[in-house]
Each structure stands twice: as C-alpha cells, then as structure tokens.
Amino acid sequence: MRRFGEQPRSEATNLESRIMRLAETRLHSLDVDKKEVFLRNSELAARFERDREHVETVLADTAYWHGTGRFAHGFEGDSKFSGQPTGEKIDVLQNIVTEGIKPHPIWTKRDKPHDATSVTVNRVVSRLYAMMNQQAGRELGYTYGSDEFWWNLSNYEMAQRTTLSDKLHYFRTYIKGAALERVGINTQEWQDIKSQYAGWISRTTQSDTANPFRFRHVRSDIQGNGAVVLGVKAGDYPTHPMDKTPDLATFEKRIVETIPPEKLSYIEVPLANTDQVAEQLRSLGCKTPVIPIEFAELVMSERPLHKILKRAA
Numbered sequence: 001m002r003r004f005g006e007q008p009r010s011e012a013t014n015l016e017s018r019i020m021r022l023a024e025t026r027l028h029s030l031d032v033d034k035k036e037v038f039l040r041n042s043e044l045a046a047r048f049e050r051d052r053e054h055v056e057t058v059l060a061d062t063a064y065w066h067g068t069g070r071f072a073h074g075f076e077g078d079s080k081f082s083g084q085p086t087g088e089k090i091d092v093l094q095n096i097v098t099e100g101i102k103p104h105p106i107w108t109k110r111d112k113p114h115d116a117t118s119v120t121v122n123r124v125v126s127r128l129y130a131m132m133n134q135q136a137g138r139e140l141g142y143t144y145g146s147d148e149f150w151w152n153l154s155n156y157e158m159a160q161r162t163t164l165s166d167k168l169h170y171f172r173t174y175i176k177g178a179a180l181e182r183v184g185i186n187t188q189e190w191q192d193i194k195s196q197y198a199g200w201i202s203r204t205t206q207s208d209t210a211n212p213f214r215f216r217h218v219r220s221d222i223q224g225n226g227a228v229v230l231g232v233k234a235g236d237y238p239t240h241p242m243d244k245t246p247d248l249a250t251f252e253k254r255i256v257e258t259i260p261p262e263k264l265s266y267i268e269v270p271l272a273n274t275d276q277v278a279e280q281l282r283s284l285g286c287k288t289p290v291i292p293i294e295f296a297e298l299v300m301s302e303r304p305l306h307k308i309l310k311r312a313a
Contacts, residue, residue, distance in 0.1 A: 099261070
C-alpha cells in the first residue's frame with residue numbers, strides 16, 4: 001500500500017528524470033560563457049590540456065571527497081562548539097598531510113553527538129563545503145555551474161529521502177523559529193540551533209555567524225585562506241550509522257577513525273596557490289599530488305549530470 005502523499009514509483013522516476021534534464025539545460029547556460037572566458041588565456045588552456053590526463057587519473061583513483069580549508073581559527077579545548085577562540089591561525093592542510101584527517105564533533109540535531117569526518121561520494125558536494133573556507137572576495141577562476149545551482153540540486157536529491165516527520169520538524173524549528181524571531185519572540189530551540197550553527201562555521205569565519213539560512217553564502221574571514229578538496233582512496237573505514245539522517249546519507253558517509261595521510265589520493269587547491277602549496281607539501285615529505293580546483297572543475301564539466309551527482313551506496 002502506498003503511504004499518504006507518496007507518488008507511485010514510475011511517476012516519481014519520470015518526474016526526477018524531467019527535473020534532471022531541465023537541470024542539465026540550466027547548467028549548460030550557466031557554464032558556457034564562464035568556461036570560454038577562463039580558457040581564453042592561451043597559456044592557461046595549454047597547461048590544462050597538458051595536465052588533463054593526470055587530473056582524470058587522480059579523480060579515478062578516488063572513492064570519497066572531503067571539503068575543508070587551508071587555514072582555520074584556533075580554539076581552546078576539544079570542540080569548536082564549546083571552546084573559546086585563541087586568535088591562532090591553524091595550518092589545517094599541513095596538519096592533515098602529516099597527521100591525517102582526524103574525526104571532529106559533528107553538528108546535528110537529529111542524532112546523538114559523535115566525532116567523525118564527513119566524506120562524500122560526490123566531488124561537487126565536497127567542493128561546496130570547501131568553498132565556505134575560501135577567503136571572502138577571492139573567488140576561484142572557474143567553477144562548473146554556480147554554488148546556488150549545486151546546493152539546490154543536491155538539496156532536491158536529499159529531499160527524496162526525507163521523511164514527512166523530518167520535513168515537519170524542519171518547518172517547526174527553522175522556519176517557525178526564524179519567523180518568530182522577526183517579531184521579537186525567541187524560542188530556546190531556535191537559539192540552540194543558531195548557537196550550534198555559529199559553532200559549526202566558527203573555524204572559517206567569526207564575522208558572519210548569526211543566520212543559519214546563510215550557510216550557502218559563507219566565506220572565510222581568515223587572510224589568505226582558500227578552499228581545499230581532499231581525495232580519499234577506497235578503504236574499509238569504520239563509519240557512524242546514518243539511519244537517523246537518511247537525507248544526509250544520500251551523498252555522505254561519516255568515518256569515525258583518523259584517515260591516514262597515505263590514504264589521500266590527491267589534493268585540490270585554487271589555481272593561484274597550486275605551485276606554492278605543492279612546494280610547501282614537498283618540503284614536508286608529502287608526495288600526494290596537488291592539482292588546481294579549476295582544472296578538476298573543467299574535467300567534471302565534460303561529464304553528464306548523473307555521473308557528477310551520484311548517490312552513496
């Protein structure tokens with residue numbers, strides 16, 4: 001028996017196919033001029049063609065991706081949610097290539113508190129989170145589509161696995177809480193969400209932390225910070241169960257042990273910083289390939305949409 005409000009499977013599949021076709025058309029219109037402008041530089045275009053095979057190889061050697069930043073604000077204690085900022089600028093990438101990706105407190109309202117590293121089977125999703133660490137005012141030379149496009153499409157995909165009770169919970173806590181705040185009524189639950197949100201992004205910015213609905217537009221206030229996309233090789237990683245957050249499990253897994261440096265397949269940083277970062281990492285004995293985010297974006301732009309935004313198994 002079909003549950004109330006649930007579409008027949010064939011209708012849902014047909015609707016999703018139509019939406020994906022429309023999204024692909026929209027994506028092309030967003031991208032065509034940007035790509036042409038970026039590749040108008042003949043030296044840049046030649047460098048991409050020279051590096052294309054290498055970029056495709058490291059992408060193929062990757063099972064998961066993790067988005068982070070080059071630097072982060074330091075905090076006292078074990079958690080950015082409860083610790084106080086120290087004013088220190090942490091070199092996140094250096095720590096990762098020497099110590100691995102360590103689990104950290106996860107922000108969630110629907111699961112018990114736990115430490116994990118969120119990884120995704122979709123590179124574009126990790127790039128969205130990485131961009132939250134890009135210094136404000138310093139955008140990349142090229143990205144495929146727009147952040148708004150990918151946030152909307154990935155949220156649509158996750159909504160297919162969101163239960164009615166979770167949708168009602170979202171409306172009750174987020175929409176209602178924000179609406180009441182506008183007329184001077186602050187619920188404790190909404191204030192708790194805002195506090196958790198501020199903690200979540202506080203390692204990248206401490207100047208734009210008040211509105212959870214702005215997370216799509218977050219950029220870092222750390223001088224010299226930049227987006228970092230980390231490729232992770234396949235492995236038998238222990239994970240936290242995500243049965244309480246099936247929407248997030250659409251693309252995400254949560255690894256509960258440190259991912260060692262040797263499991264990094266490659267590292268993406270902005271084109272403007274690629275050579276400098278590669279030299280620094282070599283000085284640390286790191287042999288993990290470093291490629292420009294923009295070149296990975298160009299390679300992804302040649303793939304069909306269903307291969308870019310695939311679901312976790």
